[in-house]
Amino acid sequence: MTALNFADCIGCGLCVLGCPAYEETGFDVLTARGRNKALQAGLTAPEMTESIWACTLCGYCDAICPNEVHNVAVVLHLRRELAGATDLAPGRVQADRRPAARSRALVLGCTIRDRAPHLKRSIEAFLSRIGRPLKAEGDEGCCGSLDVEAGLAMPARAPAGVVADPICLEQFDGEFLGILAMQHLDLFDLRPPFYYFAPHRIINRDHARTYPLYDALRRRFGCDMNIDLNRLARSTSAGSVQGLSGENARDIRAAVERLLAHSTAERVITCSPADYLAFKAHSGRETLFITECLR
Amino acid sequence: MLLREDRASRVCYRTDGGQVVYGVPDAVVHARCTEEVAETLRLAQRDRIPVTCRGGGLTTEGESVTNRGILLDLKGMNRLVECDGQTAWVEAGMTWHQVAEALRPHGLDYVSAPLNMLSTVGGTLGVGGIDVNSPRYGCAADQAIELEVVTPTGGITRVADGDDYMERVLFGYGQFGVITRARIKVRPYRRMAVRHFLYTDIGAALADMMRIVDEDRVDACAVLTLRDDVVALIVGFEGGLADFPGLNLRSSAEPFVYARLAARYAMRPWRLGDLGFLQRRKNDLLPALLNPLFLQEGAVCDRTVVFSRLIWRYWGGPQIVIPDLAITRANFEAAARRGIAVCKRYFRYFTLYAVMIRKFGDRPRYEMSAIPATADRHVCGIEFSPLLEGASYSRDHFQRFKNAIYDVGLELGGSFYRFGGVMKPYLRRMFGDEMVERHRAIKQALDPAFILNRDVVFDAPEAR
Numbered sequence: 001m002t003a004l005n006f007a008d009c010i011g012c013g014l015c016v017l018g019c020p021a022y023e024e025t026g027f028d029v030l031t032a033r034g035r036n037k038a039l040q041a042g043l044t045a046p047e048m049t050e051s052i053w054a055c056t057l058c059g060y061c062d063a064i065c066p067n068e069v070h071n072v073a074v075v076l077h078l079r080r081e082l083a084g085a086t087d088l089a090p091g092r093v094q095a096d097r098r099p100a101a102r103s104r105a106l107v108l109g110c111t112i113r114d115r116a117p118h119l120k121r122s123i124e125a126f127l128s129r130i131g132r133p134l135k136a137e138g139d140e141g142c143c144g145s146l147d148v149e150a151g152l153a154m155p156a157r158a159p160a161g162v163v164a165d166p167i168c169l170e171q172f173d174g175e176f177l178g179i180l181a182m183q184h185l186d187l188f189d190l191r192p193p194f195y196y197f198a199p200h201r202i203i204n205r206d207h208a209r210t211y212p213l214y215d216a217l218r219r220r221f222g223c224d225m226n227i228d229l230n231r232l233a234r235s236t237s238a239g240s241v242q243g244l245s246g247e248n249a250r251d252i253r254a255a256v257e258r259l260l261a262h263s264t265a266e267r268v269i270t271c272s273p274a275d276y277l278a279f280k281a282h283s284g285r286e287t288l289f290i291t292e293c294l295r
Numbered sequence: 296m297l298l299r300e301d302r303a304s305r306v307c308y309r310t311d312g313g314q315v316v317y318g319v320p321d322a323v324v325h326a327r328c329t330e331e332v333a334e335t336l337r338l339a340q341r342d343r344i345p346v347t348c349r350g351g352g353l354t355t356e357g358e359s360v361t362n363r364g365i366l367l368d369l370k371g372m373n374r375l376v377e378c379d380g381q382t383a384w385v386e387a388g389m390t391w392h393q394v395a396e397a398l399r400p401h402g403l404d405y406v407s408a409p410l411n412m413l414s415t416v417g418g419t420l421g422v423g424g425i426d427v428n429s430p431r432y433g434c435a436a437d438q439a440i441e442l443e444v445v446t447p448t449g450g451i452t453r454v455a456d457g458d459d460y461m462e463r464v465l466f467g468y469g470q471f472g473v474i475t476r477a478r479i480k481v482r483p484y485r486r487m488a489v490r491h492f493l494y495t496d497i498g499a500a501l502a503d504m505m506r507i508v509d510e511d512r513v514d515a516c517a518v519l520t521l522r523d524d525v526v527a528l529i530v531g532f533e534g535g536l537a538d539f540p541g542l543n544l545r546s547s548a549e550p551f552v553y554a555r556l557a558a559r560y561a562m563r564p565w566r567l568g569d570l571g572f573l574q575r576r577k578n579d580l581l582p583a584l585l586n587p588l589f590l591q592e593g594a595v596c597d598r599t600v601v602f603s604r605l606i607w608r609y610w611g612g613p614q615i616v617i618p619d620l621a622i623t624r625a626n627f628e629a630a631a632r633r634g635i636a637v638c639k640r641y642f643r644y645f646t647l648y649a650v651m652i653r654k655f656g657d658r659p660r661y662e663m664s665a666i667p668a669t670a671d672r673h674v675c676g677i678e679f680s681p682l683l684e685g686a687s688y689s690r691d692h693f694q695r696f697k698n699a700i701y702d703v704g705l706e707l708g709g710s711f712y713r714f715g716g717v718m719k720p721y722l723r724r725m726f727g728d729e730m731v732e733r734h735r736a737i738k739q740a741l742d743p744a745f746i747l748n749r750d751v752v753f754d755a756p757e758a759r
Contacts, residue, residue: 010615011314012607013351013413017392026325026371027304028352034307041306041319048303066607211588229396229600231588262400 006074008067009036015061015071018228020237021054023258024251030054032061032071039074045081052078053248056240057149059204063232079151090156091144091171106134107172109165110142111244111273119273122291123164123177129294130184134161145170149241165273166201167239176202178271181290182213185220188293195224195263197270197279200233207232224263234259239274256282269293296331297371299323308349308359308366314614315690316357316717320347320366326388327371329443329451329475335367336473336747337449343744347751348469350415351390355617356716358468358751359418369417372475378403382440383481387417387474394479395599404484407432412603417474423466423665423712425652425676427515427531427602430508433653435479436465436660443476447742451475459659463737466664468715469748470738485533486594487514489584492546494526495555497635498628501649501675503544504528505624508651508673512540515598518649521576523635524556524569536593572644572684579608610646612683616693618700618718619678621652621665622709627675633703634679641696642681642688649677663726663734665712676712715751722752 013033016022021030028034035051045052052075061071080088106127112119113136120136127134145167147153160174169176178199181188198214211231218225226234236259237243237250256278260268268279271290280287299305300322310317326332339346345364352359372388375397383403385394392412394405407426409419420442424435432438441455444464452472454461463471494500500518507513507530515531528546532539547555560567583605589596610617622630631649638645651673654666666674679700681688694717701721704711714722723731735753739745749755 010607010611010613011310011312011352012611013353014604014607016413017390026327026368026373027299028368028370029299029301029304029307034303037307037309038303041309043303043306051303064604066604066611215588229392229399229597230604 003070004074004077005069006036006039006071009033009040009065009069010067011037012066014064014066017064017230018058018060018232018234020056020058020060020235020250020255023234024254025054032065032069032074035074035078036069036071045078048078049082052082053242054250056235056237056242056250058200058233058235058237058240060200060232060234063204063207064230076149076151079149081151083151085151088152088154091148091153105161106136107143107160107163107165107168107174108136109163109168109273111165111167111239111277115277116273116289119164119276119289119291122289122294126177126181126184126187126291126294127162129187130180132162132180143168143171146241146244150245165239166199167244167274169201178202178290179210179213181271182217185217187295188290189295190221190223190269190293192221192223193265194221194267194269195260195265195285196221197226197236197259197268197272197275198233199239199270199272199275200226200235201239203227203233224265226259236275236278238278239272243274243278252278253282260285296327296334297325299325305366308352308368311355311357311359312351312353312615313355313357313617315355315616315693316360318357318360318362320361321364323366323368325368325371329372329445332367332369332372332445332473332475333449333451335365335449336445336447339365339746340448340742340744344746345749346746347748348417348473350388350418351411351413353411353414353418354713354716355615356713356718358716358748360716364746367473369473369475370415376476378481381481382478384476384478385416386476387415387420389416390414391416391419391599392603395597398481399484402484403481405435406438406480406482408435408599410599410602411606412599416477416479418469420465420474420477421467421469425650425712427517427529427650430516430651430653430673431511431514433655434466434666437653437655438480439465439477440480441478442474444472444474446472447747462659465660466666467660468752470734470752471741473747486591486596487531487533487598488536488539488594489529489531489598490536490539491527491529491584492542492544493549493552494528494546495552497523497526497631497647499545500526500528501628501631503542503546504649504651505627505673505675507542507544512542516651518647520647521573522569522638522645523647524559524573525552525577531595531598534594569644572682576609576646576682580605583608610680610682614683614688614693615680616697617678617680617713618697619665619676619712620700620704620707620709621667621712622675622677622704622707623667623669624671624673624675626707626709627677630675630703630707630709631677633707634677634700637696637699637703638679638681641692641699642683643686644682644684646680646682647677648680649675651675663730665710665714667708667710678712719750719752
């Protein structure tokens with residue numbers, strides 16, 4: 001289990017730079033630094049509920065922390081404390097006793113299945129083109145990642161083939177669709193100028209492996225991106241338990257406007273389903289899921 | 296204006312970058328615009344409520360920590376207001392990281408700012424702000440050409456280069472007003488090729504740095520040491536690595552430096568553990584400068600980001616203790632050697648960081664600041680930092696160490712960068728009663744209730 005090492009926070013504030021809760025509110029207390037300082041002062045979870053629920057688990061703070069504080073783990077632990085849950089079972093996906101089938105499956109996730117089902121065809125077409133003809137299961141069900149993020153369940157690690165939604169990767173060991181897309185850029189019609197929203201969870205949590213792929217996209221096409229000078233990804237907060245449930249949600253429209261403030265590109269492309277819907281709703285620009293750009 | 300009084304919102308400001316001084320304010324005000332700062336100060340002046348300003352909160356002597364009154368957080372004022380390609384109006388709560396992010400789409404960069412990008416513009420201009428390119432461009436405060444300032448009584452005023460009030464506010468340690476906006480110089484963004492050269496003696500490294508600064512051969516330079524075992528002159532050149540100028544330095548080849556180290560430790564086997572320290576710290580430093588994510592054609596992109604992250608990795612710890620000396624060229628080497636001797640008395644592991652800062656004549660702003668009175672074109676700064684390596688020391692131990700370093704500065708006729716907060720007792724010894732009383736009288740006239748950043752530099756009336 002990851003150590004709850006909030007005591008190691010030295011208060012540098014690097015985590016503040018890309019914190020979506022901070023960008024929206026300007027409140028130190030809602031950042032990893034603020035939480036860690038409050039915990040160091042002896043505050044308990046019930047005294048910090050606003051801060052605990054402000055975090056969208058984007059992973060920026062973990063990736064940039066010079067002292068390797070596990071800020072995401074701290075928040076999840078505090079949420080479990082708030083939920084009064086001391087002995088939680090793993091999330092729902094663990095209850096699905098078909099690992100062999102799952103290991104070959106395409107996991108679409110609730111967002112695509114319920115709110116953007118039209119993407120399914122292009123996703124399957126892309127996988128077919130790269131020699132991975134996976135099909136989404138009809139009775140996929142919820143993987144329970146939102147329960148995990150809400151502190152109501154423990155993470156499960158179930159095998160999967162390809163996972164289309166970053167938030168589902170919290171529960172599955174599988175390849176992320178967006179990474180596969182970055183490895184097959186020639187299959188897509190990506191005429192610049194465009195803005196590519198890179199999945200912040202993927203980049204910030206597995207930075208060394210994934211950042212170079214998205215940086216290659218940026219260099220090749222000269223596209224604008226949500227990558228800051230720290231080479232980390234900023235988020236809209238749409239792909240979080242708050243954004244998806246609507247409870248304690250951050251101002252996603254304002255986040256979209258901030259991200260696009262310096263971009264004149266008329267087209268937004270992404271491989272993150274929740275962000276796809278957020279940009280479609282709030283950007284006023286043509287928004288495409290990466291597989292919709294398949295040649 | 297957002298006023299927060301809940302405990303979590305207050306305790307997250309309980310300490311600063313130094314983590315030696317602690318205090319929890321009664322309330323936090325998050326200002327979003329100049330008028331909100333003005334309103335806060337008007338009300339505080341009327342009700343005699345202390346107001347402590349805070350930007351990045353990266354002071355080390357408790358200057359931005361308070362245990363009473365209002366903590367005024369200015370980081371919500373973080374917009375680039377306008378940019379004409381030569382200058383940019385920025386709100387004072389912007390961190391330098393935010394300034395860099397905002398300027399980069401225009402192909403621009405700021406001229407000089409602290410390497411620590413978490414510092415805010417307002418806080419930096421209030422104390423100076425030193426960069427590795429300060430030998431050419433001077434302090435960050437010298438890049439400001441116009442300011443919007445809220446006076447301690449809540450008036451809003453705009454001042455330009457040459458105005459008396461601007462000369463007081465820059466380097467003014469937040470005593471004479473709150474900077475809310477600044478027009479700063481900007482320049483084209485460029486990558487920087489960085490090289491380092493090793494020395495076995497601090498004197499040779501400092502002499503080489505002074506020479507290449509005099510000759511204006513490179514765009515950035517600083518001296519960094521690990522104890523006094525390894526001394527590195529780090530130089531930056533804005534261009535490709537292939538264009539790096541010849542510098543004709545007296546540095547030593549790396550194998551020679553390591554062989555000498557090996558010989559030294561062979562004679563002192565009981566200190567062999569120090570080699571582990573040297574290796575660990577080297578492993579922190581070099582990969583950060585050679586991180587492929589930030590390298591392009593051998594040059595560092597966004598060197599401020601690289602250096603800022605490196606600083607926290609290298610210097611960061613449960614306490615950050617950085618006494619510094621601002622000294623004349625003539626006393627540069629003596630200050631370094633005597634400071635190193637002090638470090639050795641107090642800590643097993645330490646580092647020294649030395650830079651040079653261009654001085655632009657005898658501007659009034661330098662009068663009570665880290666820029667010592669000298670006819671030289673440059674002044675010299677040295678920071679001495681213990682590297683704790685997991686060891687614990689008492690606050691008293693740290694304070695005695697800082698006092699010992701500052702005593703060296705006093706004897707050599709220098710000044711200090713950090714003379715506020717818990718180092719305030721050195722103020723009169725450093726600047727003399729006449730100067731301190733004169734500045735205090737200006738403060739008293741501008742701030743009748745003595746509410747703004749009280750006790751940070753001057754004694755409050757009731758304490759006298």
